[in-house]
Amino acid sequence: MTAAISRAGCADIADLRQLYYAVYGPHYPTALGTDPAEMTRLIGDPHTLWLVARCATTGVLVGSAAIHSEPGSRIGRLEGLAVHPDHRAGGLAGALTEALCAQMLDQGRLDSVYATVRTVIAGPQRVVSRNGFRPMGILPNAVDLDSRESLALYARYSQGVLDRRIPVPEVPAPLAPLLRNVERSLGVSYAGTRATAPVPAPPRPAAARLEMIEAPAFVRRRFRERFPDSAQWFYPLHTPNVLLMPDDGGFEVYAYLNRTGRYCALVAAHPEPAAAAAWLEPLTQTLTRAGAGYVEALVPLDHHRAISAFLHQGFIPSALYPAMRPEGDGFHDYVVMSRTAEQIDFRGVVVDAPLQPYLDSYLSAWASTYLPTLEVAP
Template identity: 80%
Template structure:
């Protein structure tokens, strides 16, 4: 099929909604393909590049994809990649992906672009891989569509970015297999990073109740009052919409909860993220009661204590994003720590060979965390 690729306009919203319904059915978990007002806003957002593919003969909408960024950040998210079922196998997905990368990474506007890719088939993984994206890890049970699905994390960097990573001296030993896997995937080295024993978990009132505030506009305002400078927090493209706090208001945990997909991202805490580390068990229980089947946190690789605290509460490092955050002329690596309260079933997961080592690494880490060690009596 011969297609014309161009920027989406607000006039395309109705056709775009029909496209996403044709591809994903009624369970697409993001506003990008379901909420007309939000779609129109994103199309006109100067930090979002949304492209559509049209049949050159009929003008019918055949494909869509976007790279979404935010002010002050040089990282983007590839999202909404969809090709009409009648046009699958036409190469449109790859054309859209490459066009987006050429106009963002290739133009020097972004340092990296990431994508969370479905694992119900190898097709989506191969599309992004053919366009320069490389696997970074696995996110088990990350989203609820027709059923609970695992996603794969892929990313593509601008030239030279990976060479400017800030070295990390030590990490908890449980992260060593993931680091080795990333080395093999990206050809980068963590030879100078020592695996060491986890730090002691901070004391906290793990069973104490937490109140949850679900008032998105209020939470957003309070978040920006608490954190006027993004240097004290970092979770790209996630604006918190809920707040958790104990009865005495001693601290506040900010999170983004997606009820449709039943997943949650922990963004940060006030007055200091470390202060809330001892409450992780209570935080997770509260979020589970609020409907989150999957909770994740983005933790700097150099924050040994925070990584240890999350590990002590059953969070597992499923993905590593090298050179994710720019800091002056260097870049910091981040770990995706996740915990799911639902049964993980990998029987339906399909992984392309480059992603398989990440799945193996996660399964090994999960077993080390949740299965009791056996003593052999002689």
């Protein structure tokens, strides 16, 4: 099908909402595609490029996609990729994706763009793969649409970014299979990175009550006061909306909780992550009771102790993002540590061949974490 691609405008919002409903039904978990006020803001945002595709003969809006970034950030997220079910055979998804990347990556505006891709069908994986994105992990039970769905993490880079990664001397041994998968997928090397035993788990805290504050404006203000310099924290495109702390106020953990999609991202801890390391289990339980079926944290790959703490509390290394955050002339790698409180059902998952090793390594890591080692008595 011949289509005309152009920037989205406020006059397109009604048609866009109809498009996302046709593609995702009533359960699309993000404001892009459902909330007219937020859609208006994104269309006018200088850090967002939103493109739409219209049928050249009828003028009907049949496709949409956007790359969203933040002030001062050089990482973007491909989101809202949707093509009307009646027009999926014409290559529109690929055309929209390539048009976005040509402006945001090839022209040097961003260092990398990532996408979280549905795994109920292989089509979305193949679309991003054909447009230069490479798989970097799987996020089991990451979002609640019609049912609990797993997502795949993909990324595409500007020229030369991967060559400037800052070396990581060692990682906890359970991360080794994930590193090998990324080596094959991206053509990078972790030959100089040793796999060593995780450090011992921090002592469990004495009985104390955690408080969770859900006041988004207050949480944002306090977060900016605690972290005026973004170098002290890093979780792109996630603004915290909840705050967790113990009775004595010994630490503060900031998180983004999406009740529609029933997922949560741990964004930052004050005064430092080590202060909350021993509290990961009660923190996760509190967020689960608040409606998060999936909790994830983004941890620098060179923070051996922090990764070890997450491993001890049942978090699985499910994805790796090389060269994610710039520092000086180099880039730091990050690992996604995830934990789900719900039963994982992979029977409906469809993975393309390049993604299969990530699913295999996740299953192995999950089994070694949650299944007991049985001993046969003589």
